Amino acid sequence: MVAGAKVVGLGEATHGSHEFFAMKERVFRHLVEEQGFTTFALEMSWSAGLRIDEYLQGGPGDPRRIVREALAGSPWEREEFVSLIGWMREHNRRHPDRRVHFMGDDLGAPGLGDPIFERVLSSVGKARPEVLPRLTELYAGLRPFDDMFAYLRKPVAERKGNATRALRAFDLVAESRNGGDDYTWAVQHARNIAQTFAFAAVDLTDPVSVTAAERLRDQAMADNVLWWHRQTGHKMLLSAHNGHVGYLSTHPDMYPVTQGTVLRERLGRDYAAIGFTFAAGSFLTKDTSLDGDWKPVTVPAAGPGMNEHTLDRVGYRDFYLDLRTAPAAARAWIDRARPVYDAGSTFTAHPLPPLALGRAYDVLIHLHRIRAADELASRPRRPAA
Numbered sequence: 001m002v003a004g005a006k007v008v009g010l011g012e013a014t015h016g017s018h019e020f021f022a023m024k025e026r027v028f029r030h031l032v033e034e035q036g037f038t039t040f041a042l043e044m045s046w047s048a049g050l051r052i053d054e055y056l057q058g059g060p061g062d063p064r065r066i067v068r069e070a071l072a073g074s075p076w077e078r079e080e081f082v083s084l085i086g087w088m089r090e091h092n093r094r095h096p097d098r099r100v101h102f103m104g105d106d107l108g109a110p111g112l113g114d115p116i117f118e119r120v121l122s123s124v125g126k127a128r129p130e131v132l133p134r135l136t137e138l139y140a141g142l143r144p145f146d147d148m149f150a151y152l153r154k155p156v157a158e159r160k161g162n163a164t165r166a167l168r169a170f171d172l173v174a175e176s177r178n179g180g181d182d183y184t185w186a187v188q189h190a191r192n193i194a195q196t197f198a199f200a201a202v203d204l205t206d207p208v209s210v211t212a213a214e215r216l217r218d219q220a221m222a223d224n225v226l227w228w229h230r231q232t233g234h235k236m237l238l239s240a241h242n243g244h245v246g247y248l249s250t251h252p253d254m255y256p257v258t259q260g261t262v263l264r265e266r267l268g269r270d271y272a273a274i275g276f277t278f279a280a281g282s283f284l285t286k287d288t289s290l291d292g293d294w295k296p297v298t299v300p301a302a303g304p305g306m307n308e309h310t311l312d313r314v315g316y317r318d319f320y321l322d323l324r325t326a327p328a329a330a331r332a333w334i335d336r337a338r339p340v341y342d343a344g345s346t347f348t349a350h351p352l353p354p355l356a357l358g359r360a361y362d363v364l365i366h367l368h369r370i371r372a373a374d375e376l377a378s379r380p381r382r383p384a385a
Helices: 018-035 046-056 063-070 079-094 115-127 129-140 156-174 180-199 207-232 259-270 307-311 328-334
Strands: 007-010 039-045 101-106 236-239 271-285 295-299 319-322 363-370
Touching (some): 007 259, 018 236, 018 363, 039 207, 046 063, 046 079, 046 115, 046 180, 063 079, 115 180, 129 156, 156 180, 180 207, 259 271, 271 307
Parallel strands (some): 007 236, 007 271, 039 101
Antiparallel strands (some): 271 295, 319 363
8 A cells, every 4th residue: 555655654543552553663564674664753853863763773772761761751652662662673683784763753842952952063063163153152042952841931032032043053054065974964953953943932822823833843844754765765654643644634723734745745656644543442642732741541432423433333343444545435435524533732522623534644544442552661571471
């Protein structure tokens, strides 16, 4: 179904469900072993992705420690990602000539961290020492950036001023592209810093500003994926919420143009979007987007009128379907918007948002039941006897 695609978006109807996460590892392993894919991209900060990839390429630590540090505070700070990262590290040990990589395509949330600033300054210091003092000055008031959610409580005017400084820093770094491969990466790091501060200038009291910020975020995520694909030549599995990998959002007022839409426009059929649905079960959400811990929520079996209610009456408990080749009668059904289970950072049960599955994805995976992802164990688990 995804043969020939160079970037495959694999969604999740909810964050923090075991079956979605476990299947992502399973699909990625297949794509690596059978289709020549080499990068797993996650809806997580660019700098966190760099930290994980350093470990995969032979850096110190162990999978659980890396997940605990790099994915802290996210719904991906779970045992399923320990398994994925552990497999990727072992793959690189066994196949040094076919190494796999991990990248974060998102902005710097919950934080950028200080190392990304150091990477830019170090590269600029070697390639263009004459501009280093000015760049150091611009970054001085921006670093470290360790807590996006606390930062969003600062006055809007202050945050807009910082966004301007981050953009000036990026423009300064991007003036030259003659510093070799290391400098090319420094330009991308500086771009991600600027993207993050531009997003963080949002006025949370203004719906128009919030929509503009989310539009910027999806565009930035797509740009980061496209940059990585172009720079490395890698085939990529892109893991994110359904609403970021697909072509439609359940909340178009807030997400008018999705990452998946941008990728399809830029890559054509080299991009394929896979969405998930489920009929009942548990996942992780928070009380508010900006505060609190991820905790499990359970929903009952999908009711009449919902997409999942009909999908769950198919003669298979779990199945996948190429929506592009559906016959006419099925096509008419999947192209009509109906209520669907969908949860991001938060979940609203009433009313459920509508979605036309056939216009949102190329391929659909439907699962009968899901459960909440596994919390990190305090110590490595012993193998079964």
